[in-house]
Amino acid sequence: MEIIKIERKVLAKNDAIASEIRGKFEENGVFAINMVSSPGSGKTSLVEKVIENFSGRVNISVIEGDVQTDLDAQRVSAYNVPVVQIITNGGCHLEANLVNDSLKNLDLVQTDLLIIENVGNLVCPAGYDLGEDMKVVVISVTEGDDKPLKYPKMFINSKVLVINKIDLLPYVNCNIEQLKQNALKINPALQVFEVSCTSGEGVGKFCDFLESSI
Amino acid sequence: MHELSLAQNIIETVKQNVTADELIKVREVIVEVGAFSGVVADSLKFSFEAITSGTELNDAIMTIVDIPFTLKCGECGSESSTEIPMLLCSICGSSNTQILSGDELRVKELKLVEE
Numbered sequence: 001m002e003i004i005k006i007e008r009k010v011l012a013k014n015d016a017i018a019s020e021i022r023g024k025f026e027e028n029g030v031f032a033i034n035m036v037s038s039p040g041s042g043k044t045s046l047v048e049k050v051i052e053n054f055s056g057r058v059n060i061s062v063i064e065g066d067v068q069t070d071l072d073a074q075r076v077s078a079y080n081v082p083v084v085q086i087i088t089n090g091g092c093h094l095e096a097n098l099v100n101d102s103l104k105n106l107d108l109v110q111t112d113l114l115i116i117e118n119v120g121n122l123v124c125p126a127g128y129d130l131g132e133d134m135k136v137v138v139i140s141v142t143e144g145d146d147k148p149l150k151y152p153k154m155f156i157n158s159k160v161l162v163i164n165k166i167d168l169l170p171y172v173n174c175n176i177e178q179l180k181q182n183a184l185k186i187n188p189a190l191q192v193f194e195v196s197c198t199s200g201e202g203v204g205k206f207c208d209f210l211e212s213s214i
Numbered sequence: 215m216h217e218l219s220l221a222q223n224i225i226e227t228v229k230q231n232v233t234a235d236e237l238i239k240v241r242e243v244i245v246e247v248g249a250f251s252g253v254v255a256d257s258l259k260f261s262f263e264a265i266t267s268g269t270e271l272n273d274a275i276m277t278i279v280d281i282p283f284t285l286k287c288g289e290c291g292s293e294s295s296t297e298i299p300m301l302l303c304s305i306c307g308s309s310n311t312q313i314l315s316g317d318e319l320r321v322k323e324l325k326l327v328e329e
Contacts, residue, residue, distance in 0.1 A: 001241065001242075001325040001326065001327060001328065002239075002325070002327075003324070004231055004323060004325075005322075005323050006227065006321045006323055007323075008227050009319060009320050010224055010227070010245070010321060011220075012227075013223065013226075093216065123252055124216050124252065127251065127253075152250070152298055152300060153250055153299065156299060156300075185300050185302050186298070186299070186300045186301065186302075187301050188301055188302055188309030189301070189309065
């Protein structure tokens with residue numbers, strides 16, 4: 001048998017496009033976050049709260065990723081910020097080429113903060129670089145405190161953990177200290193924020209962190 | 215899951231590394247899959263078989279090389295491997311660690327029959 005050495009990453013093409021995107025962000029002074037979570041953790045609600053908090057101070061653009069429908073883009077556009085909806089038609093995550101294409105419809109010069117809301121999925125989006133500055137993983141207390149142990153890759157690849165729906169803590173079987181402990185065991189460098197998008201509690205602290213990063 | 219699109223990427227990589235005439239000679243595609251890559255090896259193999267069936271790569275099989283998750287500790291210097299990937303050293307508990315292996319998803323080499 002003849003052996004041909006290859007040693008090439010399977011996602012090399014995605015990574016090359018992600019580097020191209022990162023260059024565009026740097027050139028235009030855009031700080032980009034890739035928001036990831038399971039479906040229903042409250043990513044879109046957090047996007048809405050961040051937009052409200054930064055209103056008039058920080059120029060935000062949003063890329064919404066969903067398997068189907070433009071419902072999230074409709075929600076976000078009510079806040080008068082530029083938003084592009086990517087519909088993956090069954091795809092379980094966003095890939096760099098989809099994000100790169102959607103950038104044509106956004107004005108990066110006028111963008112300080114770009115929020116990319118990924119498809120709700122705690123598995124696949126962890127493996128795809130979209131050119132972002134950081135991944136922000138959102139988890140809600142209704143999902144239980146064991147999720148960081150079950151989906152470690154997402155927590156290892158994220159810089160920030162936002163724990164949402166803390167207003168529901170009295171009603172659900174979730175020990176938030178255990179949740180944080182599990183997350184920090186997987187990734188001790190995670191910056192953790194506790195928020196409720198319903199009451200608004202904790203959102204300001206998360207926004208202060210974002211503002212200091214921009 | 216996205217193993218099908220990964221299998222397509224792998225086939226593209228194979229095609230970029232052999233000539234059109236050599237394609238039918240490929241018998242084995244060796245892929246390294248890290249424990250922390252998020253990829254289900256069986257699904258990847260299944261996808262590869264499904265989309266190469268009846269094509270020039272019909273006789274090629276995919277061989278998966280499993281790579282464990284290993285960590286090097288910057289404090290105690292130990293190298294450890296845990297079943298659940300975590301960045302906390304399982305020996306001394308330090309957070310000053312570096313991933314040595316486990317996130318690989320790489321086409322390593324091809325084996326072609328010589329005629």
